[in-house]
Amino acid sequence: MPRLSVWLVRASLVQMGVGFLFGSLLLHHKGVPIYSWTWNLREPHIEIMIFGWTMQFVMGIGFWILPRLSAPHRFGNVRLGWCSFWILNAGIIVTGLGEWFGQGVLSLTGRLLTFAALTVFAIVIRPRVKPLGGDSAIIPVSSVSISQGKGEPS
Amino acid sequence: MPTLSRWFIKIGMCYLLAGLAIGGVLLAQPVMGWSRSLHVLNPVYLHFLFIGWVTQVIMGVGYWMFPKQSKDNPRGSSWLGWVVLVTLNAGLVLRAIGEPAVVLAPEAKLGWTLAVASLLLLFAGWGFIFNTWGRIKER
Secondary structure, three states, X not given: OOHHHHHHHHHHHHHHHHHHHHHHHHHHHXXXXXXXXXXXXXXXXXXXXXXXXXXXXXXXXXXXXXXXXXXXXXXXXHHHHHHHHHHHHHXXXXXXHHHHHOOHHHHHHXXXXXXXXXXXXXXXXXXXXXXXXXXXXXXXXXXXXXXXXXXXXX | OOXXXXXXXXXXXXXXXXXXXXXXXXXXHHHHOOOXXXXXXXXXXXXXXXXXXXXXHHHHHHHHHOOOOOOOOOOOOHHHHHHHHHHHHHHXXXXXXXXXXXXXXXXXXXXXXXXXXXXXXXXXXXXXXXHHHHHOOOO
16 A cells, blocks of 8 residues: 555544544433534534545545556655655645635635645546556457457457 | 455445435435435435445455555554444444434434434544554555
8 A cells, every 4th residue: 555545544543533422422411412513513523424534535545546657756746746645634724724714715725625636636546546557458340340259359 | 355345335335325315315315305304314325424324435445455564463453443333234224223213303302313323424434543553654
């Protein structure tokens, strides 16, 4: 597993831990009230579980298992990947704080950071969404004939 | 595929079906003129899909496919994995019962079910993280 994937997946697990903690406090508060401020955790809980846990986990696994490019840049632009990692986590924290304190500008800034991070990641990962083995693995349709009845290339 | 992973994924599929069914009921409610109180199922619907399906399938596939921790202990604690499976699902089922009950029948005083469910779900989430952390490493 490449180092960036390790960081993305571990960060997603940390976010999952925090998301579960917030969710647990909210659920407990719904049944047996704890603190009046507990409801403020609802929006950060949603933000963390969607972007911090699931999205970041998928990014980490995708960066690890998608087909690799030719050497020497087998994983693509790793530096941009790291930018995406840091901006994403900053965005989630800023959005969470904005939601917690009810500061719309802060929430919007955080969400824009998250959007920027995901856009950068899409740019990094796009060249790796390809057939295994590179361009040579693409078989021109014109060179494939289908056996009648069997539906298999001859 | 390890038995534990198969349990995670198969139970996850049950939550997918149940979640989609509840989602269908929520969509049908205004069209069919059913009681508006059905909307108490909204959090159950979201958590069945997001925790019961998505997170549970990630747990199952992760337990199966993440890099091995070591030769002696390839997948971390199997015992803890099973405890995570049981607590996660007990917590989800308990909240599915307790959350609507607390709103629709407050006199039944079933708030404790949500408190217990919250602790079960927290233990499950943190247990999975504890068991998985050592397997997220460079080769």
